Amino acid sequence: MTQHVLIVDDTQINLVLFEALVKRLGTCQAHTFLSSTEGLVWAQTQDSDLVIVDYMMPDLDGIAFIEQLRATPGRESVPVLMITANDQKDVRYRALNAGATDFLAKPVDRVEFLARVTNLLALSDARRKLSDRAAWLTEEVRKATHEIVQRERETVIRLSKAAEYRDPETGAHILRMAHYAKLIARELGLSEAEQELLLNAAPLHDIGKVGIADHILLKPGRLTVDEFEIMKLHASYGYEILRDSASEILQAGASIALGHHEKFDGSGYPNGLRGEAIPIFSRIVAVADVFDALTSARPYKPAWTVEAALLHLRTQSGTHFDPRCVAAFLALTEEALEIRERFADDDWPSLLAPL
The missing domain is CATH 1.10.3210.10 (Hypothetical protein af1432)
Known part of the structure; x- marks a missing residue:
């Protein structure tokens, strides 16, 4: 199954590097945006398995991006990997409060990047399977409830026939x-x-x-x-x-x-x-x-x-x-x-x- 990774960064060379690394995983399709606002629109309207977003961006920085993404129905639990500088601990704290899942420090280490992306994609896959399981259970409960209601209606019919x-x-x-x-x-x-x-x-x-x-x-x-x-x-x-x-x-x-x-x-x-x-x-x-x-x-x-x-x-x-x-x-x-x-x-x- 193809997993979709959204990458948002205002630096073209970073987009090229991250996309190439994501493609090395073999089962992923990368969607890249230089504009954070355009990337946010895509994230709000399309399903993704992982979002990689830079912090320092014009118009909409990484924290504002995450806040608006989390406020979108159905996007509350999509894994988000934020990229920050090593000395930006306060930014990381704010990002965690906004809903970031994990971090990568600049300059990005390729081995660490692949490991963190692999782990977050596994988390996303587990989340999706759990959601599918919940939907299946909901449908099974609906079927069972329907059968109970039908039996109750039959009881009403038979009691009413007794009165008839x-x-x-x-x-x-x-x-x-x-x-x-x-x-x-x-x-x-x-x-x-x-x-x-x-x-x-x-x-x-x-x-x-x-x-x-x-x-x-x-x-x-x-x-x-x-x-x-x-x-x-x-x-x-x-x-x-x-x-x-x-x-x-x-x-x-x-x-x-x-x-x-x-x-x-x-x-x-x-x-x-x-x-x-x-x-x-x-x-x-x-x-x-x-x-x-x-x-x-x-x-x-x-x-x-x-x-x-x-x-x-x-x-x-x-x-x-x-x-x-x-x-x-x-x-x-x-x-x-x-x-x-x-x-x-x-x-x-x-x-x-x-x-």
């Missing part, structure tokens, strides 16, 4: 509301990682309904007061099912399950939380879940129009819903309607594929 067999309000509903939730999170400025976490965890919001008896869960008419008290337990059931998982997705799902029926004014359940005491994911899911429930037909009610559902969100902003979450959803109504159209079908297996 018991609750007529699942199916395409959980995908629409999950994507609505991601829209709201994006508008609120949550990070991309948080948006993806919410998208993957939101389908678990009603997993606790697996613990509700069929005669209550599937009742076509209005629930009695006692039946509704039992139905409300699904929030706590979902939390208990998911809370002890080591999975970040299932942990987020536990929090959402527990809090998505809390209301901004404190009148919700199970804990009567108020305002920002309700976790942000739960506040977001509350808006997404209600909008989709209202605009979907159920055994006990016809679907509301989109306009009526949006009006409900507006009128309940600050009481049932976090006003910021409502405003974020209203700002993205067109995108929400595209999601509604996209996941209109109840072909459950194919609808789950995007997760």
Whole structure:
């Protein structure tokens, strides 16, 4: 492999000598500059394995050269060999502080020059191999992490399918509301990682309904007061099912399950939380879940129009819903309607594929 050596010196005879010595190493290509400013531009834009720079130069001396080189992203660890006079110890100290790696004293001894250049090139080669190894490890970690996330998503899908067999309000509903939730999170400025976490965890919001008896869960008419008290337990059931998982997705799902029926004014359940005491994911899911429930037909009610559902969100902003979450959803109504159209079908297996 060819190694690239940059040589910067304002004396032509020195450039010729250093270039000839570098070429004797056999695997090196020398790049020479009489102008320190031109050499710096090359060093900042091209990869080099070693920089040899003189101290005494017009325009930009060796120390200023090193300082500007080290300030360039990606050039923090390129070996730099500075050439100074024997009596310039103070210059060497300043050069070390600036980032010089090694020194050569004038007049330059050829044997010493070749030895120091060989050692610094070996250092550069080791640095490059270490960097390549780090990049390889990073990619391996990324692959392993991706596999873990895929397994977690499969877990979400299977848990959601378990709820599907018991609750007529699942199916395409959980995908629409999950994507609505991601829209709201994006508008609120949550990070991309948080948006993806919410998208993957939101389908678990009603997993606790697996613990509700069929005669209550599937009742076509209005629930009695006692039946509704039992139905409300699904929030706590979902939390208990998911809370002890080591999975970040299932942990987020536990929090959402527990809090998505809390209301901004404190009148919700199970804990009567108020305002920002309700976790942000739960506040977001509350808006997404209600909008989709209202605009979907159920055994006990016809679907509301989109306009009526949006009006409900507006009128309940600050009481049932976090006003910021409502405003974020209203700002993205067109995108929400595209999601509604996209996941209109109840072909459950194919609808789950995007997760």
